[in-house]
Amino acid sequence: MVRRSVGDMNPLGERWTTDQVLALAPDEASRRAGGKLAAPGPWSGTGADDGAVWGLCRGSGKKPYQAVVDIKGPAFRCSCPSRKFPCKHALGLLLLWAGDAGAVAGGEPPPQWAGEWLAGRRERAGGPGGAAAGSGAASRAPADPAAAERRAERRMRRIGAGATELEQRLTDLLQSGLASADRAGGGGSWDETAARMVDAQAPGLATRVRELGSVVASGPDWPARLLEECALLHLLGRGFLGIEGLPAPLAATVRSRVGLTTEAAELLAGPDAATVRDRWLVLAQQDSDDGTLTTRRIHLRGERTGRMALHLSFGGAHRPLDLALPPGLVLDADLAFYPGARPLRAALGERYAPAVPGPVPPGCGIDAALAAYGDALRDDPWLESWPVVLADVTPIPGRDGEGWQLADADGESALPLDPRCLGRSGPWQLAAISGGAPVTVFGACGHRGFLPLTVWDPAPVSL
Amino acid sequence: MTTTTSPDAARPAGATTSTGPAAPAPWSALVNAALLGTERRLPPVAVRPGQGAAAALLDAAAVSTVRRRAALRPAPAGERPAPAPADPRPVLPPAARRRLALLLADRGGSGGGSRRGTAPDLTELLPQWLAAANGHGYRAPEALLPALLDAARARTDLRPAALALAGPRALWLARLNDAWKFVLRGSGGPAEPSAAADPGRVRRLWEEGLFAERVALLTALRRRDPREGLELLVTTWATERAEDRLLFLDSLRDTLAATDEPFLEQALSDRSRNVRATAAELLSTLPGSALAARMARRAHAHVSADRSADPAVIVVEAPHECDAGMQRDGVAPKPPSGRGERSWWLGQLVEAAPLEGWCERFAGRTPAAIVALPVADDWRTELHDAWCRAAVRQRNAEWARALLGAPAAPAQDAEVAPAGSSRDLTKLLTVLPADERARWVAEFIAAHGLSDAFRMLGVCAVPWAEPLGRSVVDALDIARDAGSYPWSFSGVMGLAERCLDPAAADRLDMLTAVTDEPEGASPGSGGYWSEAFQRLVGTLRLRATMRDELAPPSGDPDGRSAR
DSSP states (O other), rough: OOOGGGGGGTTTOOOOOOOHTTTTSSHHHHHHHHHOSSSSEHHHHHHOSEEEEEEEEEESSHHHHHHHHTTTTTTEEEEEOOOSSSOOOHHHHHHHHOOOTTOBBSSSOOHHHHHHHHHHHHHHHHHHTTTOOOOOOOOOOSHHHHHHHHHHHHHHHHHHHHHHHHHHHHHHHHOOHHHHHHHHHHHHHHHHHHHHHHHHHHHHHHHHHHHHHHHHHHTTHHHHHHHHHHHHHHHHHHEEEEGSSSSSHHHHHHHHHTOOOOOOHHHHHSOOOOOEEEEEEEEEEEEEEOSSSSEEEEEEEEEETTEEEEEEEEEESSSSSOOOTTTTTTEEEEEEOOOOSSOEEEEEEESOOOOOOOOOOOBOHHHHHHHHHHHHHHOOTSEEEEEEEEEEEEOOOOOGOOOEEEEEESEEEEEBBBGGGSSSHHHHHHHHHHSSEEEEEEEEETTEEEEEEEEEESEEEEE | OEEEEEEOOOOOOOOSSOOOSOOOOOHHHHHHHHOOOEEEEEOSSSOOOOOHHHHHHHHHHHHHHHHHHBBOOOOOOOOOOOOOOOOOOBBOOOHHHHHHHHHHHEEETTTTSOOOOOOOOOHHHHHHHHHHHHHHBOOOGGGGHHHHHHHHHHHHGGHHHHHHHHHHHHHHHHHHOOOGGGGHHHHOSSSSSSGGOHHHHHHHHHHEEEEEHHHHHHHHHHOOOOHHHHHHHHHHHSSOOHHHHHHHHHHHHGGGGGGGHHHHHHHHOOSSHHHHHHHHHHHHHTTHHHHHHHHHHHHHEEEEEEESSSSSSEOOOOOOOOOHHHHTOOSSSOOOSSSOHHHHHHHHHHHHHHHHHHHHHHTOOOOOHHHSBBBBBTTTTHHHHHHHHHHHTTHHHHHHHHHHOOOOOHHHHHHSSSSSOOHHHHHHHHSSSSHHHHHOOOOOOOOOSSSSTTHHHHSSSSSOTTTTHHHHHHHHHHHHHHHOOGGGGHHHHHHHHHHSSSGGGHHGGGSSSOOOOTTTTOHHHHHHHHHHHHHHHHHHHHHHHHHHHOOTTTTTGGGGOOO
């Protein structure tokens, strides 16, 4: 069977919608800056062929910036010094191209500076395994399997030592009482413990420990929340220390929660690779930024299987986010789920066709959503929430900005909105779109309530 | 966690640790034990052999946590909001919808820096975008209502247009959020409430509606029949608050009719001074009103032509007192500090007297001839200022034209705005028809440059008609050649970006080149001017694109002329 690349499926080249372009923006400021550059004024030498757009943008310096976008990736390059990715020039160029059929001329071959980069990319993409998720981390076989095994064993021992130390820290706390965590001005000492977990090569434990520090300062009822988190951390530590006795899927969950990762390339191409092909509807795409690392979370739902999936990608100063999928698109592709008792995270494999706009997803009611979360907890007790599409629910705005609910259109069941979303404009957008009528909402249903991410109007609107 | 948990959830929690067979302690008991510490008191949990009490407590807490999370029950639904009223207006075309999102996202983004760069200032384009979208009769996309309301909250100048676009759903939404209370007070809601057709609903809306709804209702009724609207207003007039009375009165201005006179006469004895003053002002603009006649009589008694002189001279004898009758008709007795009270009273009388009456008073002379007459004893400035205010108040174009004179006349400054005058040429200009106004300002700029033209430009119809656009661009070009910095003209530049006809963009393109700086120019000014003109051209092109995006989608998509 002849494998065809995405570009071949559409010889005329797909022209993106402006929404697609805007969804690529790493943050609101870039969106704004890109929007300003989406006018012919600063641009010269613009052009496009069936897979790329390029142009020169006059900036504050003498030399114009050279921006080029490979729309099949998508991948971006610009000669500007911005750390944002894609930068405002690439966004502005794409917006110009997407917004106005006449603004960027087609037909001309790319100039040399753009052509070289594009040719380099296409060459790599044509190579073996090039289509796999576009991540630069090709599956490299370990040079010395025995040494690799020794390294892995050493790491397991170190994590084990870390988990034991953490157990001690938790039991000490419970012996002297949670009240002492408050008195001791908890935060600092938790950070110290977190650093110990980083040393023990258990980043998953480190993250959870760091969060304990903020729980103490999280307002009334903090002792209950602290006990919950300590108990779950204890459960994870015990689980890791007794991992030999766990069934394989649960052991995999514990491993990944502790911070042992699996290479995406191994999932897709390794000896145990098992992929699921489906038409995956993009339910949500959100970026979060902790200052050094941008995490992009793309939620997907399989049309045929009904399975939920979560694709994570990470970007930093020197490592751009490589995937952008605005909500509402459908992707005919292979996904490989990371192993676990309740698989959710997945790596993106072969894509069989260009993404096309998809339908409003089917959803469930409030009771079923809570049951889905409860069911998922049976497999993975550490789950904070489970992704759910709610259909026919009515947003009920709360008084004084608190106590928002989503209620079944018929019946008396309701879910509170997760308090973390209440300070933002999302709930109000939800209310505005609903106008008191039932809507379809995607979000995370968890013990803190429902965190809405997308609402259908009927086009998807990110909240 | 606000979801309720069934107290004795029998569902298996599926946690992976196992506890003893004893009935699990309630969660609150576990929390209390954890707060206190296991050193002080033994926790209410089963401790396995070889396990510390603290670890046993953590085990039990883990089981309880997962069990409670897995057994979450739905909360009882609160009271659902009443459905929002339908808005039958069409949705925006997709491109225009994205444009609105961009314009709203840019709110207040570019403040701070003195140099504005070459990118268009999106914030400044929002008002005209809103006006154009309202012109097409679109409704705002629901998803953008929160951002639109936030923008309107921050900028009062946006409110009428933003709320018109937002429509009834914004009103619905604003009732739910205290931050948007202003919507319920402000005017500019739905212009034509369907309720106006049904007398029962009219009455109910008038008595129970929000202020914004009531003003909208009154305006709609008045448009159909001024008498009907007034009848409605009179039913509750006595019980309205003073500030509401003032706003209701003000809303009559555009639909003023002779039948309003008795009501307004009555309002001259209102409890509130502002209401009285507004009633008097409205009456003075009502042709043939008794108040206008009284004011004419008073004014004419103090201003006359001295027929014995040749050529004729206007003689002014200012009033010596402000009697009760004058005060009732809206004349303020106390002058602002620094003004003599007699000239203050005179000015108010002349301002409120119908201008037509002066032609008769001065032997059938035209306004231009009357304005040209000499005035005895330094009263000229005072008298002409009052006529200017009267021309504005009475929207009298012939008088405005006469008082404005020829824009290019030499010594125009001394002529139309002499020392000590409070005359407002810009207001006077608003009385002229749009094309005449643009022509006058164009000639004014050609003769006097841009320095005094900023406010005048602000009242010219957008887009600027020729020759106005051309004269502004020429004046900017001259300013560049003179070697000054462009930010000395940033006000006019900003106006030009918003008001020039987008079709001028191509003609302006040549100005964006960096030119050689003229002799003695401010250093670097050439580059800054080039940048400023680039922004001007870029903004004009963007405005053309925005305008085209708003065109209804029925037309052929290739016929767009964005460039």
